[in-house]
Amino acid sequence: MVTSGNSTAQQVYAWLHGRILRGELEPGARLSETEIAGQAGVSRQPVREAFIRLTATGLAEVRPQRGTFIGRISVKAVLSARLIREAVESDLIRMVSANLDDALLTRLDEQLAAQREASERQDVEAFITLDDRFHHSLAVAAGHGDVWDVLEGLKSQMNRLRHITARVFDHQKLIEQHGAIVQALREGNADAAEQAMRLHLRQVLNDLPEIARSKPEFFTK
Incomplete structure (x- = not known):
């Protein structure tokens, strides 16, 4: 090793x-x-x-x-990371909307296609990697790729939860949420893009209680 x-x-x-x-x-x-x-x-x-x-x-x-x-996975740390991500990434998506180009849309469409393929293969690791790549691409397009690096350092506990939920829940909802973000960007609708991003990042608020109930021994407040 x-x-x-x-x-x-x-x-x-x-x-x-x-x-x-x-x-x-x-x-x-x-x-x-x-x-x-x-x-x-x-x-x-x-x-x-x-x-x-x-x-x-x-x-x-x-x-x-x-x-x-x-x-154990800290529920507080997961919720804090989610809150920070929503605050930051909702601003980033507005910056992307203001400086959008066709090359980025093509790249995001390709990433969505790759996410669908990974989901069909039930390749959890590839799907999570592609999920991160999608958000990183948006941060870079906004001119703040370094911000994603900061966020990455804050979300270890959230990433642990993501690996659990990706094995339990259907990936289709997340892919659809990514698709809604891309569609709003394509339409030049910054408000819709921000709303779609916020909705996407609030998904953990639905997933966390269900996982915590099924695996209480994995979690701490």
Whole structure:
């Protein structure tokens, strides 16, 4: 797993971070330094450093006399990230509407087609990657690609929820919501584009309670 370039601890952290976000390591699961070191093919020291960093970001927690465990998904953090995303991305979509070009519409249409294909294949990882690419493309088109990088750093807990919901719920609703955003842009209707974006980013308010009821052990307030 470890390659040249970034430090060993950084690579172990990135590997574990991705597994936690994708739900491969479920909330509440115990983390063993020895097992992780063996899986990664490294010593225990970089694993220990990765655990410390995961704990600092809220993705792991240390329980005295028991060990390190995958942290539960913070409902508060999910709702906060959603609120910030809506405030920022509703402004971004207006900026895009004011400076729209055909090349962007073509690119967004291609991304929608790719999302449909990923959904048909039931490829959850590809679908989430394409979802992020759609929003990143809009941020870049607005001239604020760096803003998306900031948002990405705030939404770890939301991303964990997204991987769960993408396995449970039909992707079609999200694709339709993306399509409504693109259609409003195509029509030059900034108000409709903003409304469509807000509606899309509020979908988590419907999904979160249902998932929390079915998997209460995964969540914390």
